[in-house]
Amino acid sequence: MVHHRPIAERIDWLLDLAQRHTTEFRSPAACLTRERYLANHPTAIVVLKCMDGRINMPVVTGAPPGIIQPFRNLGGMFDLGWPHLGEVMANHVQRMVRSGRQVLIFITYHFSKGSVQRGCAGFDYNTAAAVNHTRHIKQQMEKIFGSDHTTVYPLICGFETDEDALLIHGVKDEILDLAGITSTEVPLLDQRLASLFPDMSDQMRADLRTLLEGNLEWISQVRASDRPVEIEHREWMICLGRGFDFLHTPNLALIIGPYSPNLADPIRKAAGIIAANMEAGKIPDDGFLLFTSAPYEEVGVDQARAALKSQFLARLAAEVIRTDFPVLAERMHIKTAVLSWRSRALKILAEE
Numbered sequence: 001m002v003h004h005r006p007i008a009e010r011i012d013w014l015l016d017l018a019q020r021h022t023t024e025f026r027s028p029a030a031c032l033t034r035e036r037y038l039a040n041h042p043t044a045i046v047v048l049k050c051m052d053g054r055i056n057m058p059v060v061t062g063a064p065p066g067i068i069q070p071f072r073n074l075g076g077m078f079d080l081g082w083p084h085l086g087e088v089m090a091n092h093v094q095r096m097v098r099s100g101r102q103v104l105i106f107i108t109y110h111f112s113k114g115s116v117q118r119g120c121a122g123f124d125y126n127t128a129a130a131v132n133h134t135r136h137i138k139q140q141m142e143k144i145f146g147s148d149h150t151t152v153y154p155l156i157c158g159f160e161t162d163e164d165a166l167l168i169h170g171v172k173d174e175i176l177d178l179a180g181i182t183s184t185e186v187p188l189l190d191q192r193l194a195s196l197f198p199d200m201s202d203q204m205r206a207d208l209r210t211l212l213e214g215n216l217e218w219i220s221q222v223r224a225s226d227r228p229v230e231i232e233h234r235e236w237m238i239c240l241g242r243g244f245d246f247l248h249t250p251n252l253a254l255i256i257g258p259y260s261p262n263l264a265d266p267i268r269k270a271a272g273i274i275a276a277n278m279e280a281g282k283i284p285d286d287g288f289l290l291f292t293s294a295p296y297e298e299v300g301v302d303q304a305r306a307a308l309k310s311q312f313l314a315r316l317a318a319e320v321i322r323t324d325f326p327v328l329a330e331r332m333h334i335k336t337a338v339l340s341w342r343s344r345a346l347k348i349l350a351e352e
Contacts, residue, residue: 045068050122071259138154166178238291243337271324292311
């Protein structure tokens with residue numbers, strides 16, 4: 001397994017994974033699949049989620065890569081008052097609305113029905129606290145984008161990681177647990193969604209139903225497989241920034257979005273986890289990777305600015321780790337990159 005390889009081989013494996021993701025994303029078949037999907041399902045989908053690699057919404061819903069816009073952060077903790085997050089979110093929503101699309105925002109929390117310790121470490125495995133946090137984010141969304149839900153519809157969504165089942169919270173907090181839906185109940189999904197979301201447009205509800213049907217199919221596949229439930233935490237890299245969609249291998253990376261005005265705190269928490277993994281022998285102690293990435297839309301000024309941002313994030317994180325974890329810092333390898341949103345091409349920057 002990649003977790004037990006020397007650090008140089010692990011880094012090579014990572015870069016190869018990113019290249020394979022880019023090649024697949026840019027293939028003619030994948031491009032046509034995205035175009036056809038958007039023609040049939042025009043609702044723009046946004047997901048706020050934890051950095052946990054198990055939370056892979058495109059896979060568990062059957063949506064083609066590139067359809068769902070992710071926002072990932074430690075524990076799924078967000079605050080729309082954070083200046084950068086608020087700007088990025090508002091700009092994305094406004095761009096979708098200008099093209100005539102409604103926006104459906106999944107605000108997620110995750111847990112394991114089989115073991116509390118397989119839940120969200122960011123909330124100290126307290127699912128009730130995680131749910132309360134999603135309610136707060138939903139209230140913030142409604143303050144920014146309106147509570148009539150005619151254009152932007154935020155909804156709370158649980159993610160049960162043993163079976164990858166979604167739990168959809170309705171406007172009165174009724175819960176549709178897809179793990180409990182039988183084949184005979186699938187034709188009643190329209191009726192259930194209409195009851196859960198009476199103020200949701202027909203088009204958005206139809207597009208939501210498509211995602212839920214995809215999740216039902218995925219749950220069936222998980223149940224028929226021999227996928228191990230016990231997954232050991234053995235992260236060996238810290239990823240800071242945006243553009244890590246190719247990193248969905250469980251417990252591989254600790255991903256920190258560049259949103260909080262106090263990035264030092266999640267960086268310290270992530271470094272502490274890496275150090276503990278080394279001490280426990282879960283990963284080799286020959287090194288870990290600090291990987292930063294910033295996306296860009298256009299070549300030229302936008303790309304150059306992304307490069308400076310990625311390099312700044314690397315310097316910031318490295319300084320925090322050197323100050324608070326000097327022994328761990330001696331084993332730190334650093335890679336900086338920029339990512340093209342259009343092609344998903346990841347470019348590794350030259351060392352400063």
